[in-house]
Amino acid sequence: MVAAGSSTTTRPDSPSGRRSRRARRTSRRRLPKPKWKRPDWQGLRTRWSRGVDLVHGALATWPVAEGVLGSFLLALGSLTPAFLPRASQGGDLFRWTGVGTVLMLIGTSLILHGWFRLRPGRHATTPDGRRPRYLPVLALWVAPLLTAPPMFSGDAYSYAAQGSLMNHGLDPYQLGPAAIPGPWADQVDPMWLTTPAPYGPLSVALQYLTVAVIGDNVYVAAWAMRVWAMIGVGLLAYCIPRIANRLGLDPARAMWIGVLNPIVLLHFVGGAHNDALMMGFVALGLLLAVRRQLFWAAIAIGLATAMKQPAALAALPVAVLALRPIGDEPGPARGWPEPRQLVAFAWTIGLTVATFILVSTSTGTGFGWLRAVNVPGVARTLSPTTMLGGGLELLFGFLDLDRAAELALGTVRSIGLAIAGAIIVWLALRVGSRKPMTFLVAGLFAFVLGGPSMHAWYLLWPGVLVGLLPYSEKVWRVAIWLTTFWVCYAVADAAFRNQAPLVAWLAIAVSAWLLLSDERQRLADRVRTRVPEPEAVEH
Incomplete structure (x- = not known):
């Protein structure tokens, strides 16, 4: 018996005492320091050698070499008054404006033709009989453009x-x-x-x-500024094929139509537009979503929105894909959002807004952008609403209806934005829960078409994601036609600025010929294989 109020003690020579001493000695021991792991130089050399072999194999393929030559000529032809700083114009080096504009036309034509010939399903192969990998092709085509001044836009x-x-x-x-x-x-x-x-x-x-x-x-x-654009292009090149693979689609097709696209080279790389980094963050968010990492995916969309606000449309597909990371089903599929999708969407929107606010406050810029949302509408571009409103403005002016002419452009633009907004809301309610990528591509396309301003790089918002949709020959043909048109428009516009109108008309003729040649090749491929080329991917 132990007296009340007394404390018990453990004898040092008892078994429990010995165990307590060993426990104290063990707890005082320092954990072993982690051994420094030497870099795997052999593995690095192997990967480097493999990459060099891929580049050499790609260069030995004529369409790839054709694009490299085109990029080099485009970079050389960019040294004209259309793109150089105004302070440098008029120097002796730039008396060959017409020659530089012709080099620009030849370069873009070679890039466009090489892109056509590298289309999945065509018979461009390396000397060892394999198809060239698109990532080294992209690197080879981009490299010469990095030395050029900002192109096709100021x-x-x-x-x-x-x-x-x-x-x-x-x-x-x-x-x-x-x-x-x-x-x-x-x-x-x-x-x-x-x-x-x-x-x-x-x-x-x-x-x-x-x-x-x-x-x-x-x-x-x-x-x-091209550094940030190249980070965006790098994110696209990394994420788009991996998203396609997760969604059961062909990564090569997604890479060809969305990232290797000549408009990406001309405007994301050449023009150094911040839209490239915006879409790079969007692609990163989608990749994290299909990996079921919703928290980080929402933060990526918040960063994309902090670059440009239209990226906020990606919040819905991110929430849906995080719950069900599979590709859109071909054909019509409509349905109302499920309760768990609404919860995930609310969570995504909350994180996106929080990220946007955090960026705004930490950078010290605040929300001043709200006062400038109408700035892009200052320019008269090829936006459908601007062209229609401008046409009505001219018509009413001719009829001496001054008040109507004054209101025409603004009214048509407002109606266009309202229609685009209604389309996006309908897509979100009826399509987004079943076909999230269709919602994102169609929603961005509606926003661009209904907006007051439209540029070629705006069409890349949905354009870089087209390869993440189920294959549709009609959609691909429209994407290829639009690519050809905007390549032609970029060269023609630069030619007029360089006071070389003949080159502008020549650009139209060459682009039309290249597009018709590609259409003939596509029909020939269909006749030879007896199936649509490329085949639709079933999933």
């Missing part, structure tokens, strides 16, 4: 000017580049000199970071 100079505004302590959401007269404003299109930045907070922050690092050199700063 947006990179606007990015640099907006970054310089922040570098001078000014708010790009309140002031335009005209607030800093000099070389920075000189390179900006006069249309955008007094307009604030219409981009998201992450985009403006990256512009500021670029200028802060580069310093007081407008040309190098504009060229360096």
Whole structure:
């Protein structure tokens, strides 16, 4: 018996005492330090050798070499007044404007023709009888363009000017580049000199970071904007084939139609547009979603939205794919959202908005972009609503209906946005829960067509994702036709700016001939194989 209030003690020589001493000694022992693992140099050399072999094999394929030559000629032809900084125009080096424009036409034609011949199902093979891998092909075609000035658009100079505004302590959401007269404003299109930045907070922050690092050199700063675009293209090249594989689709087809596309080369790489990084984040979000990592997928969509706001449409397919990571079924499939899909969507929207707010507050830019949402509509582009409204404006002006002419453009644009919004809502309610990728592609396409402004790189929002839909020959033909048209338009526009109208008409003729040749080849492939080429993927 132990007296009340007394404490029990363990004798040192008892078994329990020995165990307690061993436990204390063990707890005082230091954990063994992890052994440093030497790099697997042999594995790295093997992978490097394999990559070099893939590049060499691709270069030995004529369509690939054709595209490399085209990229080189395009980069050389870009040294013309259409793309160079205004301060450098008129120098002795650039008296050959007409020659440079012709080189640009030849280069883009070679890229377009090589792209046609590399289409999945065509018979372009390496010397060892294999099909060239599209990733090394993309790297080979991109490399020459990295040395060229920003092409087919002056947006990179606007990015640099907006970054310089922040570098001078000014708010790009309140002031335009005209607030800093000099070389920075000189390179900006006069249309955008007094307009604030219409981009998201992450985009403006990256512009500021670029200028802060580069310093007081407008040309190098504009060229360096391509770094962010290349990160976007790299994300697309990494994510799109892997998403296709997860959805039961052909990764090669998705890569060919969406990433190796000539419009990606001309505008995402050549033009250095921030849309590239926006769509790169969207692709990353979709890849994380099909891997059932909804939290990180929603954050990726939030970053994409912080680049440009249309990326918010990807929140719905991210939520649906995280629950059911399979591809869209061919044919019509409609249905109302399920309760668990609504919960996942609410969770995704919440994380996306939280990420957007966090980026806005941490970068110090706030929500000034709300005041600039109408800025893209300042330009008269090939947007259907702008062309229709402009046509009515001319008609009413001819009929001396001044008030109607004044209201025509704005009214038509508002109606177009309302129709696009109604289409997106209907797609979200009736299609998104069953065919999330169809919703995203169709929704982005409706937004672009119904918006007040449309550029070739806007069509890449849905365009880079077309390969993630079930194969449809009609959809692919429309994508190929649009690609050919916008390649032709880019060259023709540059030719007119270089005062070479003959080259512009020649570009139209060459593009039409290349498209007709591809159509003839497609029909010949169908006759030879007796089935549509390429075959639809069943899943």
